Amino acid sequence: MAVNEIVRMHEDLDRALKKPVEKRSWGMVIDMRRCVGDHACTVACMAENVCPPGTSYRWVFETEYKSYPNLDRFFMPGNCQQCDNPPCMKAANRHKRGAIEKRPDGIVVFNYKKLSSSRSAMDAAKKACPYYAIVDDRGGYYTENTPKLEPYETRNFFEYGKKLNRKKTKGTIRKCTFCIHRLESGMIPACVSTCIGRAMYFGDLNDPKSLVTELIKKEKVFRLKEASGTKPRVYYIGYKDRANIAISNPASCLVCHQ
Numbered sequence: 001m002a003v004n005e006i007v008r009m010h011e012d013l014d015r016a017l018k019k020p021v022e023k024r025s026w027g028m029v030i031d032m033r034r035c036v037g038d039h040a041c042t043v044a045c046m047a048e049n050v051c052p053p054g055t056s057y058r059w060v061f062e063t064e065y066k067s068y069p070n071l072d073r074f075f076m077p078g079n080c081q082q083c084d085n086p087p088c089m090k091a092a093n094r095h096k097r098g099a100i101e102k103r104p105d106g107i108v109v110f111n112y113k114k115l116s117s118s119r120s121a122m123d124a125a126k127k128a129c130p131y132y133a134i135v136d137d138r139g140g141y142y143t144e145n146t147p148k149l150e151p152y153e154t155r156n157f158f159e160y161g162k163k164l165n166r167k168k169t170k171g172t173i174r175k176c177t178f179c180i181h182r183l184e185s186g187m188i189p190a191c192v193s194t195c196i197g198r199a200m201y202f203g204d205l206n207d208p209k210s211l212v213t214e215l216i217k218k219e220k221v222f223r224l225k226e227a228s229g230t231k232p233r234v235y236y237i238g239y240k241d242r243a244n245i246a247i248s249n250p251a252s253c254l255v256c257h258q
């Protein structure tokens, strides 16, 4: 992806933001062939969203295949797939109505107040998500027990249109929001803008001129666990045929296979 594709994604975003929210349809494309596994996206996400210690809304699974001297590795980045048929929502809402909702633009919204009041709703959502996309905010800071808590951990941040800080998210479950707060300010998600391999794309799936729509049409894309009917909004390019891959990390296997 060339720099002008970053410019193009911003132009796509500007066009989308001129439409009413219900006419937008956010989607992500990840080109695994380009991912170099450096985790810049993971770190950008942690910083952007002030993720609790030891967590990030993004994962980058690593897998080895073939053997010496042809040993190779591939990387599979991902996050909440913003499923159109989200199992987390069905499971959580059985315990707490309205705990998880779907926005008209496709983003799955966690209601922290409702979720944190129902341990059973949180456990059900986590158990139901087939993509390992949900993390616990158990409180705590990286800079705890040091001379002072650093402002990058105590600062305000924005999710789902709300001004938050870690005191307010302690005791709930969290996940990727497609950086709605950035989108609505005309910026692409933090992981996409930081991606050093230029493996990440983002835009409006309802726009026939957007880069993401073009890629989905042009490339052989697939979605994770499509057969389970979750209807994810994240599309992948590359390594669809993994028949000969020796899995070095069982978690990476489970992302695609139950």
Ligand code: SF4
Residues within 6 Å of the ligand: 079, 080, 081, 082, 083, 086, 087, 088, 089, 108, 128, 129, 130, 131, 132, 133, 134, 175, 230
């Ligand atoms: S990826 Fe998981 S958390 Fe995200 S919408 Fe789908 S089921 Fe819910």
Ligand code: SF4
Residues within 6 Å of the ligand: 034, 035, 036, 037, 038, 039, 040, 041, 042, 060, 075, 077, 194, 195, 196, 197, 198, 199, 200
């Ligand atoms: S920043 Fe890009 S290249 Fe690096 S791990 Fe994340 S998706 Fe892969």
